[in-house]
Amino acid sequence: MYFLTELSNTIIRKLSDNTQMITQGFRAFPEKTTTSLPVDLASIIGIVLFPWGVSFLFPIFVLSLVKEKEERFLVMMNMNGMKSSTYYIATYLTNLVLALISMICFIVVGIICGMEMFKKTSMLIIILVFFIWSNILVAVSFVFSFFFKRNSSALITSFLVTLISIVFSMSLFSIFEQNYVYFIWPFFAFYYILISMNGIAVDKASPGYQLHDFHPGSSIFAATMFMIGVFFILILLAMYLNAVIPQEYGAHQPWHLNIFRRIRRCFGGKKDEDSMEFDASNPFYTEKEAEDAKKLEDDDVRVERERVLSGRYDHNSPLIIKNVRKEYPPRKKDKKPHVAVHSVSFAVEEGVVFGLLGPNGAGKTTLIHSLIGVYTPTSGYARLAGYNIKTDMDQVYKRIGICPQHDILWDDLTVMEHLLFYARLKGIPKDQEKEAVQKSMANVGLESFKDNLARGLSGGEKRRLSIAIALIGDPKLVFLDEPTTGLDPDVRRLIWDILNEISCNRTIVITTHSMEEAEVLCHRIGIMSHGTLRCCATQLRLKELYGSGFRLSYINKAENYNEVKQFITSIIPEDHKVVRDLASNSIYEFIPTQGLITKLFDLLDDNKEKYGIIDWGISQSSLEEVFLSIISDDDADAS
Numbered sequence: 001m002y003f004l005t006e007l008s009n010t011i012i013r014k015l016s017d018n019t020q021m022i023t024q025g026f027r028a029f030p031e032k033t034t035t036s037l038p039v040d041l042a043s044i045i046g047i048v049l050f051p052w053g054v055s056f057l058f059p060i061f062v063l064s065l066v067k068e069k070e071e072r073f074l075v076m077m078n079m080n081g082m083k084s085s086t087y088y089i090a091t092y093l094t095n096l097v098l099a100l101i102s103m104i105c106f107i108v109v110g111i112i113c114g115m116e117m118f119k120k121t122s123m124l125i126i127i128l129v130f131f132i133w134s135n136i137l138v139a140v141s142f143v144f145s146f147f148f149k150r151n152s153s154a155l156i157t158s159f160l161v162t163l164i165s166i167v168f169s170m171s172l173f174s175i176f177e178q179n180y181v182y183f184i185w186p187f188f189a190f191y192y193i194l195i196s197m198n199g200i201a202v203d204k205a206s207p208g209y210q211l212h213d214f215h216p217g218s219s220i221f222a223a224t225m226f227m228i229g230v231f232f233i234l235i236l237l238a239m240y241l242n243a244v245i246p247q248e249y250g251a252h253q254p255w256h257l258n259i260f261r262r263i264r265r266c267f268g269g270k271k272d273e274d275s276m277e278f279d280a281s282n283p284f285y286t287e288k289e290a291e292d293a294k295k296l297e298d299d300d301v302r303v304e305r306e307r308v309l310s311g312r313y314d315h316n317s318p319l320i321i322k323n324v325r326k327e328y329p330p331r332k333k334d335k336k337p338h339v340a341v342h343s344v345s346f347a348v349e350e351g352v353v354f355g356l357l358g359p360n361g362a363g364k365t366t367l368i369h370s371l372i373g374v375y376t377p378t379s380g381y382a383r384l385a386g387y388n389i390k391t392d393m394d395q396v397y398k399r400i401g402i403c404p405q406h407d408i409l410w411d412d413l414t415v416m417e418h419l420l421f422y423a424r425l426k427g428i429p430k431d432q433e434k435e436a437v438q439k440s441m442a443n444v445g446l447e448s449f450k451d452n453l454a455r456g457l458s459g460g461e462k463r464r465l466s467i468a469i470a471l472i473g474d475p476k477l478v479f480l481d482e483p484t485t486g487l488d489p490d491v492r493r494l495i496w497d498i499l500n501e502i503s504c505n506r507t508i509v510i511t512t513h514s515m516e517e518a519e520v521l522c523h524r525i526g527i528m529s530h531g532t533l534r535c536c537a538t539q540l541r542l543k544e545l546y547g548s549g550f551r552l553s554y555i556n557k558a559e560n561y562n563e564v565k566q567f568i569t570s571i572i573p574e575d576h577k578v579v580r581d582l583a584s585n586s587i588y589e590f591i592p593t594q595g596l597i598t599k600l601f602d603l604l605d606d607n608k609e610k611y612g613i614i615d616w617g618i619s620q621s622s623l624e625e626v627f628l629s630i631i632s633d634d635d636a637d638a639s
């Protein structure tokens with residue numbers, strides 16, 4: 001080859017006059033090469049990111065649980081007959097399914113990406129560990145949710161807990177080599193299992209963690225046992241916290257769960273609840289409270305209390321309240337509890353619409369919430385629809401309807417779906433469900449909206465839907481908290497018509513700030529301030545007691561001013577009050593004597609022309625005047 005090339009070169013150089021030549025040499029032939037690392041990089045990256053991936057559902061679960069409470073869906077469902085246990089079981093199963101789906105995705109992705117841990121470790125152990133972890137995620141989120149009132153703080157804290165657990169787990173494993181106490185926090189135990197199984201799998205010489213390695217003495221076995229044990233503790237803890245932690249809404253039990261009282265009840269039979277819940281001879285807590293009550297309460301309230309406490313009321317009354325009191329925790333440190341409702345006692349008979357009025361902070365909402373289980377009354381006794389609120393709240397919820405102050409509706413459910421949901425909660429038999437929903441929709445005129453989503457309803461339509469929810473199942477006692485607040489006059493009138501119609505065969509308790517509404521709807525009215533019932537009577541009696549009587553107003557020709565004034569003051573009682581005295585427009589207030597009003601109508605009609613009266617009118621004092629005469633400026637936002 002060499003000689004051949006040299007020969008060719010000689011000829012080429014000769015022919016090209018030494019300008020062309022052939023060069024020769026050796027060069028390596030291109031070949032395919034790979035650089036292999038001593039460890040599996042995918043597995044290393046995976047194990048750092050994996051704890052995040054398998055824990056991301058934890059903050060989401062906590063968030064959704066706190067949100068349901070914050071937005072009062074849970075308490076609304078409770079108030080319509082759903083047991084908390086049913087809610088928690090349904091939520092547990094839903095979250096567990098979500099967690100399992102996400103775990104399956106992780107395992108499948110791990111296998112597809114060729115992570116050694118998933119390839120080599122026994123699949124049975126992986127499935128077992130991930131199943132336990134899914135349950136723990138749900139159980140821990142339940143326990144966490146009881147400590148938060150706002151979903152934003154719940155989200156941040158649970159995220160931080162996950163972050164800290166992951167960061168700490170790395171160092172804890174090397175500090176406590178043979179000590180497993182820190183597995184008590186199941187996040188550490190699970191991350192330990194992940195890291196250990198991965199560590200075994202990435203070792204090229206090892207066959208991975210297998211079933212026969214999973215026995216007492218193995219640290220992975222110990223961590224798994226810790227996870228199982230802690231899971232049961234978490235479930236018990238969640239049940240206990242649910243019962244005792246005071247939430248913003250909903251009743252709670254004392255830390256000792258009234259165990260002794262339950263045992264006593266088991267052995268001693270059911271005591272007469274009526275007699276144990278209040279002391280009829282001393283309805284007030286302190287002498288000062290009794291003194292204050294004397295100043296605030298009128299005779300009707302005292303008579304009503306006596307009637308109720310001595311049992312002289314109709315025992316079929318759907319609402320009986322005896323000495324109900326509600327204290328909130330002190331507003332400032334080392335101060336006394338804030339008493340929002342003092343000893344309130346009254347009974348409302350069947351078919352009566354009872355209006356609870358009062359300035360802001362009077363205690364109306366607190367009283368209603370104490371009755372319907374949003375808060376636990378500090379003391380007192382109440383019987384709603386025939387059942388004691390302390391012992392038979394489940395029965396109470398099946399028989400009452402509640403329309404809360406703010407609509408609590410799911411944006412993604414239709415009108416029909418809302419009503420069907422609540423019909424089921426109320427325990428309406430399946431074959432009567434549709435009819436009950438139809439009736440309830442017809443009551444509030446929402447039939448044409450039945451397939452509309454709640455998010456697309458106007459304020460008035462949402463309010464009507466809330467009223468329809470309160471009416472589902474035909475309850476005999478309905479609570480309406482400010483049913484028309486924030487609605488335009490047309491819608492308010494429409495709702496008043498609806499309420500007037502449905503009030504025929506039910507007892508309704510309405511809280512409202514609208515005197516007009518109370519005047520139109522209520523048969524009996526209670527006015528509260530400073531947590532005390534100030535008066536409690538029919539509209540007519542309140543107007544008689546607190547109204548300024550009747551009001552005569554007229555418009556006259558200005559030149560007749562003196563004659564008209566003389567004429568009018570001669571026909572009304574002498575002790576009248578002059579409200580307005582202008583040349584052509586005057587108003588007088590007076591308490592009429594028997595038959596005077598009819599006489600006045602005749603006299604004014606007959607002498608209208610003679611005295612140059614252009615127009616005139618007589619009206620009775622309004623409920624607003626009654627309210628204003630009872631409630632003074634310092635009654636608002638009572639402290």
Ligand SMILES: Nc1ncnc2c1ncn2[C@@H]1O[C@H](COP(=O)(O)OP(=O)(O)OP(=O)(O)O)[C@@H](O)[C@H]1O
Pocket residue numbers: 328329338340358359360361362363364365366367637638639
């Ligand atoms: N969750 C609570 N914790 C502590 N104090 C409360 C709580 N809710 C209400 N209060 C206090 O209890 C008193 C009565 O409040 P409540 O809401 O019952 O009045 P209200 O008559 O319904 O007022 P409004 O007409 O403004 O709704 C007020 O002084 C209020 O500050």
